[in-house]
Amino acid sequence: MDFVEIQMGRPAHDRVVDLELNKTDLARIPAQQARQAADRGVRVSASQPNELLALVFLRGHSGIESARVREAIARCIDRTAIVNFILQKEGEPAGGLLPQWSSGTAFLFRTETDTRTAKEIWSQISPSPKLVLGYDSADTLEQSVAERIVVNAKEAGISLVSRAMTASGKGNQYGESPKPVESRSGQFEGPTRGTAVLFDARLVRLRMPSPLPRISLSAFIDRLGPIAGIVDSPVPQSASPEDVYYCERGIMNSGLVVPIVWMPQVYGLSARVRDWKQPAAGETWPLADVWLDSADSH
Amino acid sequence: MTFRSKLFVNFMLALLLSVGLVTAGVTVATRRAFDELNRQHTDALVEQFQREFERRGHDVLNRVQGIAEAEPTVRMAIDLSRPNADISVYVNDAHGVAQSHQLDFLDFVGTEGSIISSAEWSARFGYKMEWVTQKEDWATRGSFLMKLDTQDGPAVALMAVAAVRVGDKDLYVVGGERLGKEFLASLVLPENMRALLYLNLDSPFQPANLIDSAGPAVEAERFEPIIQLERTHPGPLTEKINWTFDAASAEIFHAIPKLGRQNELLAVLLIGNSQRTVVTLQRHILWLAIGVAVIGILFGLFLSWWAAARVTLPVRRLAAGAREVSDGNWNTRVAVRGNDEIGQLAQSFNRMTQELVDQRERLIQAERVAAWREVARRLAHELKNPLFPLQTTVENLQRASTQNPDQFEEVFRESTGILLAEIENLKTIVGRFSDFAKMPQPELGPVDLNEVVRNVVKLFEAQFCAVGRPPITPELHLGDNLPTIQADTTLLHRAIENLILNAMDAMPAGGILMMRTTQNDGNVDFEISDTGVGLTREEADRIFTPYYTTKQHGTGLGLAIVQAIVADHSGRISVESEMGVGTAFHVELPIKPPHPQTTPVVVEEVHEKKVEV
Numbered sequence: 001m002d003f004v005e006i007q008m009g010r011p012a013h014d015r016v017v018d019l020e021l022n023k024t025d026l027a028r029i030p031a032q033q034a035r036q037a038a039d040r041g042v043r044v045s046a047s048q049p050n051e052l053l054a055l056v057f058l059r060g061h062s063g064i065e066s067a068r069v070r071e072a073i074a075r076c077i078d079r080t081a082i083v084n085f086i087l088q089k090e091g092e093p094a095g096g097l098l099p100q101w102s103s104g105t106a107f108l109f110r111t112e113t114d115t116r117t118a119k120e121i122w123s124q125i126s127p128s129p130k131l132v133l134g135y136d137s138a139d140t141l142e143q144s145v146a147e148r149i150v151v152n153a154k155e156a157g158i159s160l161v162s163r164a165m166t167a168s169g170k171g172n173q174y175g176e177s178p179k180p181v182e183s184r185s186g187q188f189e190g191p192t193r194g195t196a197v198l199f200d201a202r203l204v205r206l207r208m209p210s211p212l213p214r215i216s217l218s219a220f221i222d223r224l225g226p227i228a229g230i231v232d233s234p235v236p237q238s239a240s241p242e243d244v245y246y247c248e249r250g251i252m253n254s255g256l257v258v259p260i261v262w263m264p265q266v267y268g269l270s271a272r273v274r275d276w277k278q279p280a281a282g283e284t285w286p287l288a289d290v291w292l293d294s295a296d297s298h
Numbered sequence: 299m300t301f302r303s304k305l306f307v308n309f310m311l312a313l314l315l316s317v318g319l320v321t322a323g324v325t326v327a328t329r330r331a332f333d334e335l336n337r338q339h340t341d342a343l344v345e346q347f348q349r350e351f352e353r354r355g356h357d358v359l360n361r362v363q364g365i366a367e368a369e370p371t372v373r374m375a376i377d378l379s380r381p382n383a384d385i386s387v388y389v390n391d392a393h394g395v396a397q398s399h400q401l402d403f404l405d406f407v408g409t410e411g412s413i414i415s416s417a418e419w420s421a422r423f424g425y426k427m428e429w430v431t432q433k434e435d436w437a438t439r440g441s442f443l444m445k446l447d448t449q450d451g452p453a454v455a456l457m458a459v460a461a462v463r464v465g466d467k468d469l470y471v472v473g474g475e476r477l478g479k480e481f482l483a484s485l486v487l488p489e490n491m492r493a494l495l496y497l498n499l500d501s502p503f504q505p506a507n508l509i510d511s512a513g514p515a516v517e518a519e520r521f522e523p524i525i526q527l528e529r530t531h532p533g534p535l536t537e538k539i540n541w542t543f544d545a546a547s548a549e550i551f552h553a554i555p556k557l558g559r560q561n562e563l564l565a566v567l568l569i570g571n572s573q574r575t576v577v578t579l580q581r582h583i584l585w586l587a588i589g590v591a592v593i594g595i596l597f598g599l600f601l602s603w604w605a606a607a608r609v610t611l612p613v614r615r616l617a618a619g620a621r622e623v624s625d626g627n628w629n630t631r632v633a634v635r636g637n638d639e640i641g642q643l644a645q646s647f648n649r650m651t652q653e654l655v656d657q658r659e660r661l662i663q664a665e666r667v668a669a670w671r672e673v674a675r676r677l678a679h680e681l682k683n684p685l686f687p688l689q690t691t692v693e694n695l696q697r698a699s700t701q702n703p704d705q706f707e708e709v710f711r712e713s714t715g716i717l718l719a720e721i722e723n724l725k726t727i728v729g730r731f732s733d734f735a736k737m738p739q740p741e742l743g744p745v746d747l748n749e750v751v752r753n754v755v756k757l758f759e760a761q762f763c764a765v766g767r768p769p770i771t772p773e774l775h776l777g778d779n780l781p782t783i784q785a786d787t788t789l790l791h792r793a794i795e796n797l798i799l800n801a802m803d804a805m806p807a808g809g810i811l812m813m814r815t816t817q818n819d820g821n822v823d824f825e826i827s828d829t830g831v832g833l834t835r836e837e838a839d840r841i842f843t844p845y846y847t848t849k850q851h852g853t854g855l856g857l858a859i860v861q862a863i864v865a866d867h868s869g870r871i872s873v874e875s876e877m878g879v880g881t882a883f884h885v886e887l888p889i890k891p892p893h894p895q896t897t898p899v900v901v902e903e904v905h906e907k908k909v910e911v
Contacts, residue, residue, distance in 0.1 A: 035387070078424070085389040085423050147421035147449065154447075155425070 004287070016042065019268040025292065026276070026285075027268045032141055034266040035088035043269040047278040048101050049092055049262030052206040052220075053145060055133070057256050058199060059229030068121050069129065070255035073201075076118035076156040077149055079111050083261055086144045090266060094259035097206075097220050097248050102281075103213040105245045109252060109259070118156040130159040134202035137164030142203045145260060165202060202227075203260075208281040213244050216281070221251070228256040301617075302610040309602035317591045317598070328583050332576050336550070340571045343491060344552050347569055350485055354475070355441030359458040361399045362473040366460035370395075371406075375462040375469035378408060385414045392417040396473070403446065403455050407431075407470040414469075419449050430470045436461050443556050443564045444474070445499065452499045453478070454556075454564045477556075477565055483511035490575055494551075494568040496525050508568075517541070521551070521568065528555050528566045538573075546577040612640040616647055628655045669844070676845040676854060680727045684720040691716045727853075734844065734855045740786035740866045742891070747783060747790070747815055747822055748776040754794045755813070761802065768808025775814040783822050783889045785867055793863040796856040797826050797883055803849055804830030804881060820889055821869075827882035833875040841873055867891050 010018075015027040019042045029037055031046070038044045055077075057070055079093035092099075095109030122128060133149060135142035146162035153160035206223060208216040218234045225231070235247050251257060269276055272293040277286050299307075365371055374388055388406060396404035396417035404417040411431040416422045436459040444457045457474035475481055482493050494515050497507045503525050505518035515521070524537050532555035541547040549570040556565040615632045622630035630651055634644045691713040698709035755772055762770040801811050809829035816823045833841060833848070840846045842861045847854035860883075864871045868891035875881035 081424050085386045088386060088389075144421065147419075150449075151419070151421045151425065 016040075016268065019270065022270055025270040025273050026290075029266050029268045030141060031090040031263045031266050032087045032144075034090045034268075037268055043271065043273070044266060045269055045276060045278055046090060046264040046266045048281070049099050049264045050102075050208040050211075050281040051263045051265065052094055052097065052099075052208075053142070053260045053263060054094070054097075054204050054206060055149065055201055055258040055260060056204045056224060056228045057201045057258075058227065066125065067255050068125055069131075070258070072118045072121040072125070072156065072158060073131075073149075073153060073160070074255065074258040075114040075121070076152045076158060077258065077260060078113045078152050079260055080113070082145055082148055086141070086148060087261060087263060091261045091263040094262045096252060096259060097217060097257065098213045098244075099208075099262050102208065102211055102216065103241070103244065103248070105241075105248070108245075108249075113152070115152070115156050118158070122156060122158050128159060129200075131161070131200040132198060133160055133162045134165040134199040135162060136203070139205075142205070146203055149260075163199070165199065210282040211280055213241065213248075214239050217244055217248055221247075224251075224257055230254065230256060300610075301613055302606050305610055306602050306606040309606060310599065313595060313598040313602060317594055321587050321591045324587050325584055329580060332580055336571070336573075336576050340550060340552060340569075343488060343571070344554070344569050347485070347487070347493065347567075348554070351567070354481075354484075355456055355458075358401070358456050358473065358475055359441045359460075361401060362458040362471055363460045365395055365399055365404070365473060366462050366469075366471040368395075371462055371469070371471060372464075374406065374414075375464045375467075378414070378469055379464040379467045385412075388415050389423050390420065391415045393420060399473070401473045402476040403457065403472070403474040405470075405472040407472055409467040409469070419447075427470075427472065430459060430472055431468075434459075436470075441474075443477070443558050445558065445562075445564055446474075452497075454497045454499070456481075479509050479511050479513055482509065485511075487569075490572040492570045492572075494521070494570060496521065496566040496568065498525075498529070498563050498565055524551065524553050524568070525566055528553050529563060532557065532563050546574045546581075548573040548577070612644060616640075616644060619647060619651070623651055623654070628658060672843075672845050677731075680853070681724065684723045684727075687716055687720050691720075730853050730855060734859060737859070737862055737866075738789070740789050740863070742784045742786060744782040745785040745787050745790060746780070747785075747824060747887070748780055750787060750790050751776060751794060751813055751815065751824070754791055754798060757795070758798055758802070762811075768806070770802060770805055770808050771810045773810055773812040775812065777814075777816045780815055780817055780822060781889055783887055784891060785887060786863075789863045789866065793860045793885075794824075794826075796860045800856055801826060801828035801830065801881070803852075804828050804832075806830075809880070818886070821886045822889060824885040824887065825882060826885075827880055829880040832877040832879055832881055833873070834877060838873055838875050842871070 007024075010027075012030045012033065015024070016029055016033055016037050018024040019027055019029070019037065020040050029042075029044075034044045034046060055073070083089060083091045083093055093111035094106075095111040096103070096106045098106060100106035131153075133146050135146040137143070143162070143164070150160050150162045204224070204227065206220050209219045210216055214235045214237070221230060221234060230251060235244055239247070252259075265278070267276070267278070274291050274293055275289045277289065279286055370391075374391070377383055378385060378388075385408065392404045392406055392415035396402070402418060405422075405427060406414040406416075407427050407430050408414050409431070411426045411428045413422050413425050413427055439459065441456055441458045444455055446453050446455050446457075454477045455474040456477060457472065460471045462469040462471065477495055477497065482495055485493055487493055492510060494508060494510045497509070499507055503519075503522045505522075506514055508515040508518040508521055508525075520539055520541075524535060527535055534555075535553040536550060537553070538548055538550050541549070549572050552569045552571070554567040554569065555563055556567060558564045612632070612635065619630045619632040628651055631648050632644045634641055634648065694709055695706075695713045698706045702709070751774065755774065758772075762772060798811070805811070805828050812825075812827045814823075814825045816825075837848055842857050843854070844858040845854035861871050864885055864887070867887055869885060869887040871886075872884045873881060874884070
């Protein structure tokens with residue numbers, strides 16, 4: 001190998017096409033396109049689910065202060081359908097802030113849909129608020145998930161609409177949009193130019209910075225704190241797995257964050273790539289051991 | 299108003315009435331014809347629109363059936379018919395298929411009614427669309443209207459369903475077009491027509507649900523009565539909406555209710571037909587009719603004026619002739635044309651004036667003869683008295699010369715004295731007649747009538763109190779500030795003198811002689827009245843006739859002279875009398891006579907006389 005050429009900012013669709021046409025050897029592809037890419041002959045390598053897509057209620061929203069509102073919405077979300085249909089089975093429903101493979105306690109958080117209970121809870125809320133769920137307009141996955149949540153909420157009788165928040169660029173390493181996040185007291189520009197939309201909640205991508213649950217949870221708290229108004233102190237370095245669980249449970253009990261799905265990092269590989277290993281959470285691409293088989297050179 | 303003007307006005311009224319009725323009739327008939335034509339035109343267009351709507355339904359059905367019969371759809375149906383089939387791989391298929399077939403809605407629905415893939419609302423996968431699996435033969439059902447839930451809220455769409463059966467399982471293809479502004483914009487409508495659509499999505503009328511091809515309809519609330527009627531009694535309905543006070547802004551809307559599968563009202567199509575062209579054409583015709591009417595009226599005006607002038611010409615000639623006759627020109631004749639009523643009237647008029655002239659000639663002749671007879675009688679009477687002594691005296695002289703010559707000298711002396719006296723008497727009589735015949739022309743100058751009256755009265759003061767006769771008491775009531783008049787002082791003096799003498803003769807037993815002067819409307823009036831024996835009606839009628847007198851030794855010229863003087867001053871004189879009470883003469887003299895008049899013939903003076911007894 002004489003050199004490695006890296007292209008940044010290439011659209012996901014083009015990356016998949018490049019893999020199909022053998023124009024590239026390695027490309028990260030969206031999880032929801034992994035199955036389709038594999039059906040078209042692309043070698044797909046998926047990591048452990050290490051990116052959380054969660055619904056976060058924004059700080060200062062009066063209507064969301066009602067825990068029953070948050071609980072109704074959390075119960076109506078059909079996570080399995082999102083994984084199966086939107087993510088094309090590349091992921092798993094999320095009940096907590098940490099994945100099962102990392103914390104081992106994820107099974108203690110519920111992921112089942114309970115539309116009937118959600119409907120009952122919502123019917124007890126008077127007056128019932130009209131909620132707005134925001135998503136990153138540049139993120140088609142967020143849009144699809146947001147629209148599905150709206151459908152779930154509608155089924156439960158909850159008045160919820162989805163709106164794009166802004167045409168932002170790529171997220172940071174935690175999957176967050178670089179745009180400032182404002183609470184209900186502030187205003188975001190909606191999809192229609194000049195139309196001011198007040199958001200009650202938004203979808204947030206949270207990528208684990210480390211396989212260690214304590215570090216990831218601390219990072220998540222740091223990121224979610226300004227958005228949702230979570231005031232929990234960072235998890236101490238000496239915290240045991242039990243302490244991490246209780247901290248996670250405390251955040252989940254507040255209802256301010258509703259985990260939806262865990263998604264893996266999916267890479268497409270050309271046929272000549274050899275010895276590719278999925279990078280662990282927080283690690284960079286392990287290209288040192290990778291080599292290309294000249295017999296399959298294009 | 300002249301007869302010609304009246305005739306002209308009548309002609310014009312008749313003309314205006316006729317033109318107005320004709321114009322109104324033409325306008326009403328035209329409007330009805332246009333309304334009928336417009337109705338037929340609109341009915342045809344509505345029918346055309348209905349066919350277009352049905353064609354769109356067939357088009358949707360064909361596209362849905364085309365998708366159902368396509369190879370990918372059949373493969374999907376085969377795949378889904380397998381046990382434990384993974385439907386998640388098809389979750390995004392509907393979107394692309396819908397785009398390629400230009401459908402707003404497309405859902406692939408499994409045999410259990412679950413949505414496999416939804417083009418319009420992709421997030422609805424997995425949810426049930428139970429109505430699709432109900433017992434219905436979709437192959438023969440055709441297209442239908444349906445209310446759907448979308449991401450943006452409820453909508454109405456023209457839908458069709460096609461089923462793909464594999465084994466005992468069905469894959470339903472549900473597709474359709476949204477009834478919205480795009481649908482309306484795609485309709486081909488003639489000029490002056492537009493289509494609006496009310497989506498019956500909410501219970502009360504919502505103006506936002508009424509749209510046209512550009513979006514929400516303007517002034518949608520104006521359609522609320524139509525929509526409410528359609529909601530209560532769905533059926534074809536025609537209503538007119540006047541957008542402004544200008545009738546050209548009106549639109550006739552034909553409401554066509556669109557029902558769903560359960561005959562529920564889902565939408566109301568409103569086909570609007572602008573009345574601008576029709577109203578403009580009607581106005582054009584109306585203005586044309588008004589223009590023709592105005593020209594007709596103007597032409598009629600001219601013809602009426604001409605006809606009135608022509609018809610009334612003989613009448614005006616008759617009227618002019620009548621005025622000539624009234625002015626004394628009895629020889630007036632009018633031209634006779636034709637033998638109609640006017641011609642007969644003209645002939646009668648001419649005969650009448652001819653008869654008047656003849657009668658006047660005869661009357662003048664008779665008056666002349668009567669006057670000459672009166673003159674002869676008066677002359678004979680006046681001359682007979684002096685002639686008898688003359689004859690007797692001459693006979694005495696003849697007898698004295700033959701029978702008593704010695705006394706002839708004495709008889710001759712006495713007789714010549716008598717003869718001279720009687721001859722002097724004859725000369726006096728002749729002189730009086732001569733004076734009347736030689737009445738001088740008045741020489742006008744400023745005259746104070748009160749002063750004249752006082753001077754005349756002063757001359758008679760001695761006679762009023764003469765010894766041996768009953769006294770006469772004069773009473774003067776002379777008006778203050780009496781204006782001077784233009785008159786001849788001498789003649790006025792003479793006239794008043796004659797009137798006073800006449801009054802004194804009428805009061806042999808004495809009495810009161812009253813004289814009064816007043817001013818009245820440009821005239822100065824003089825009245826003299828006595829308390830004498832009065833006159834009979836016949837005497838009063840003839841009192842101003844020359845040579846007529848009621849006195850034993852009068853000449854009958856005094857009052858005739860007075861009347862002549864008054865007439866020469868353009869004045870009038872009249873007499874009022876009552877037997878045993880007295881007589882009053884009223885003289886009206888103009889302050890400024892137009893011009894001195896010569897004394898007319900005696901007969902005419904008689905006619906001007908006003909007699910009140």
